[in-house]
Amino acid sequence: MAFCRLLFPLLVLSVASASTVPVFLWGDLSSSSGNSLKSNPLSTVSAQGFSEILNNELKDDPYVIVFLEETLSVEDFSRKNNEGDISIPYLYDNLSDALYLPSVEDASRVLEEVAKGAVHVKLTQNGLSAAIEDKNNRFMFIALKDAMEGESRYDLLRRHSNFMEDQISKLEKKGDVIAVYTARNPSWTIPDTHSRVRRQANSSVTNGPDYSLDGLRLYLTGVTLDHSNASVTFTNYAGGSSEYNTTTGVLNGTLNFDQGSLTLNFHRAAGYWFFDTVHFVQTNPAVDEILYATDDLNALLDFSYRCKQSVSFKSINETQEYKVSFIDIKVQPFFGPTNASTPFGDSFNCVGFFSAPIWSGLFVVFILLSITFYGIMTMMDIKTMDRFDDPKGKTITINAGE
Amino acid sequence: MRYFLSYLFVLLVGLAIPIFSLYYVLNGKGEQISLGWFLENTSPYMWGTLGIAFSVALSVVGAAMGIHTTGVSIVGGGVKAPRIKTKNLISVIFCEAVAIYGLITAIVLSGMLEKYSEPFTSVSVKQQNWMAGYVMFGAGLAVGLVNLFCGIAVGIVGSGAALADAANAALFVKILIVEIFGSAIGLFGLIVGIYMTSKVKMGNQ
Numbered sequence: 340m341a342f343c344r345l346l347f348p349l350l351v352l353s354v355a356s357a358s359t360v361p362v363f364l365w366g367d368l369s370s371s372s373g374n375s376l377k378s379n380p381l382s383t384v385s386a387q388g389f390s391e392i393l394n395n396e397l398k399d400d401p402y403v404i405v406f407l408e409e410t411l412s413v414e415d416f417s418r419k420n421n422e423g424d425i426s427i428p429y430l431y432d433n434l435s436d437a438l439y440l441p442s443v444e445d446a447s448r449v450l451e452e453v454a455k456g457a458v459h460v461k462l463t464q465n466g467l468s469a470a471i472e473d474k475n476n477r478f479m480f481i482a483l484k485d486a487m488e489g490e491s492r493y494d495l496l497r498r499h500s501n502f503m504e505d506q507i508s509k510l511e512k513k514g515d516v517i518a519v520y521t522a523r524n525p526s527w528t529i530p531d532t533h534s535r536v537r538r539q540a541n542s543s544v545t546n547g548p549d550y551s552l553d554g555l556r557l558y559l560t561g562v563t564l565d566h567s568n569a570s571v572t573f574t575n576y577a578g579g580s581s582e583y584n585t586t587t588g589v590l591n592g593t594l595n596f597d598q599g600s601l602t603l604n605f606h607r608a609a610g611y612w613f614f615d616t617v618h619f620v621q622t623n624p625a626v627d628e629i630l631y632a633t634d635d636l637n638a639l640l641d642f643s644y645r646c647k648q649s650v651s652f653k654s655i656n657e658t659q660e661y662k663v664s665f666i667d668i669k670v671q672p673f674f675g676p677t678n679a680s681t682p683f684g685d686s687f688n689c690v691g692f693f694s695a696p697i698w699s700g701l702f703v704v705f706i707l708l709s710i711t712f713y714g715i716m717t718m719m720d721i722k723t724m725d726r727f728d729d730p731k732g733k734t735i736t737i738n739a740g741e
Numbered sequence: 742m743r744y745f746l747s748y749l750f751v752l753l754v755g756l757a758i759p760i761f762s763l764y765y766v767l768n769g770k771g772e773q774i775s776l777g778w779f780l781e782n783t784s785p786y787m788w789g790t791l792g793i794a795f796s797v798a799l800s801v802v803g804a805a806m807g808i809h810t811t812g813v814s815i816v817g818g819g820v821k822a823p824r825i826k827t828k829n830l831i832s833v834i835f836c837e838a839v840a841i842y843g844l845i846t847a848i849v850l851s852g853m854l855e856k857y858s859e860p861f862t863s864v865s866v867k868q869q870n871w872m873a874g875y876v877m878f879g880a881g882l883a884v885g886l887v888n889l890f891c892g893i894a895v896g897i898v899g900s901g902a903a904l905a906d907a908a909n910a911a912l913f914v915k916i917l918i919v920e921i922f923g924s925a926i927g928l929f930g931l932i933v934g935i936y937m938t939s940k941v942k943m944g945n946q
Contacts, residue, residue, distance in 0.1 A: 639769065685769075695783050706791075
């Protein structure tokens with residue numbers, strides 16, 4: 340109850356799409372002499388159904404007073420305070436001739452439609468905006484908007500309960516009176532479980548990471564171009580082509596992007612394939628550059644090359660330096676016909692298992708350890724000369740010369 | 742115990758190396774075991790400093806073993822024949838000379854160790870530095886190993902000379918000739934080492 344004030348705006352905002360409110364009708368109901376329509380806790384009454392019920396009740400033209408809370412839910416009816424007192428005791432007292440519909444759709448709207456010539460009055464902290472006894476209409480809407488700051492829900496409902504009791508007691512001279520207690524919105528909702536729909540982010544590269552061409556299998560996460568301190572990613576892959584010559588062992592694969600086309604040049608020699616150069620052609624502004632690999636990119640003929648770090652190709656012309664970097668690449672040229680389902684060979688990773696510094700460290704440590712153990716071994720082998728030891732003989736005496 | 746440990750070590754190495762090598766070879770990746778890659782990618786600093794370390798360390802080990810051998814003989818023989826002690830110190834001096842050769846080589850090589858900066862301006866600079874590293878390693882190792890065995894040899898001969906001198910004073914001078922030849926081989930190592938280091942040029946040009 341203490342955090343009602345905090346929950347209030349949150350709950351009001353988290354209204355479920357089909358919001359239903361409870362409606363409590365009491366008074367001189369037309370069906371009270373044999374309550375044929377008891378409260379129906381298990382199903383939601385549609386707006387249509389509620390309209391029918393209302394018309395049924397109102398056929399004797401009673402005086403109808405509608406108390407409209409800002410928010411109301413079924414839970415409010417059973418709310419209790421710390422001492423165990425119920426929040427709306429007035430309604431409990433009137434249960435015998437009451438009609439309770441715990442879940443009605445669009446109750447306030449239906450009431451507005453059914454009510455003809457209704458007067459709307461507001462209850463604020465300053466009291467009623469107009470005295471109700473003075474009016475000559477048959478419908479009275481009282482909007483209960485007197486919530487005080489820091490007030491608990493229990494106190495608010497209790498106050499409203501007392502208010503309703505007061506008002507009804509003043510209405511006895513109006514004849515048949517039907518009172519309705521409802522609200523515009525539910526005060527407590529079970530929030531819809533938001534299920535996350537996983538959506539594919541629109542990749543700017545329409546072809547995804549697989550850029551395979553005939554004779555070349557290629558996986559890339561992205562390609563970037565660095566030129567004059569500006570870095571741009573290649574987007575909107577528009578297809579590619581490849582040409583290869585199986586006898587000479589040369590393969591050129593062309594990838595066309597928005598920013599230009601990249602031709603990857605491979606050749607084959609001595610049981611290896613080599614990724615030599617990238618030919619970058621751009622039309623606007625006109626660029627035609629051959630870029631060379633910064634590190635040797637090669638692998639055995641039936642093996643692919645894999646590098647998660649970027650692999651870059653640079654131009655040698657230093658005035659206008661272009662650098663194309665392939666990120667997260669796995670490439671294998673086949674120098675023969677392939678399709679998208681040709682499997683990659685085992686991959687050579689650009690990062691080996693033992694790097695050169697690891698090997699040199701192991702080498703030096705091996706030397707040092709062998710020296711250490713050799714030293715320990717020799718030290719353990721030192722023995723004193725005991726050939727001439729004779730425990731029973733006399734000790735040697737030496738005449739030290741003066 | 743030492744035999745057990747050395748057998749164990751040899752056994753482990755003899756198991757590990759074939760297993761790793763066969764993995765690579767049988768997967769068609771045999772060329773990934775590349776000594777050439779290792780030599781090309783390791784730093785010349787490592788090779789150069791290892792050469793310096795070997796030259797002085799192994800020479801001193803040789804000298805130490807030599808002095809140990811001849812020293813105990815002089816001391817032992819000098820118990821009954823005290824006249825040998827002054828004359829036989831020359832064997833100790835020959836052993837010590839071996840250590841000095843190693844020290845000289847180490848100092849000369851240390852003087853040639855220079856810093857170079859990494860983005861090489863040209864390929865020839867890189868090649869000079871790499872060659873310098875290897876040459877320093879080779880020179881240091883050569884001098885060190887030569888002095889190691891020379892020291893051991895001179896020590897054993899000196900020990901024999903001391904004991905023979907203790908038995909018969911006329912023998913010492915002849916045995917000293919053997920010792921001089923033994924010492925000469927240490928000098929060969931020094932000459933080769935110094936001659937190699939004339940090719941060393943490390944640095945940025």
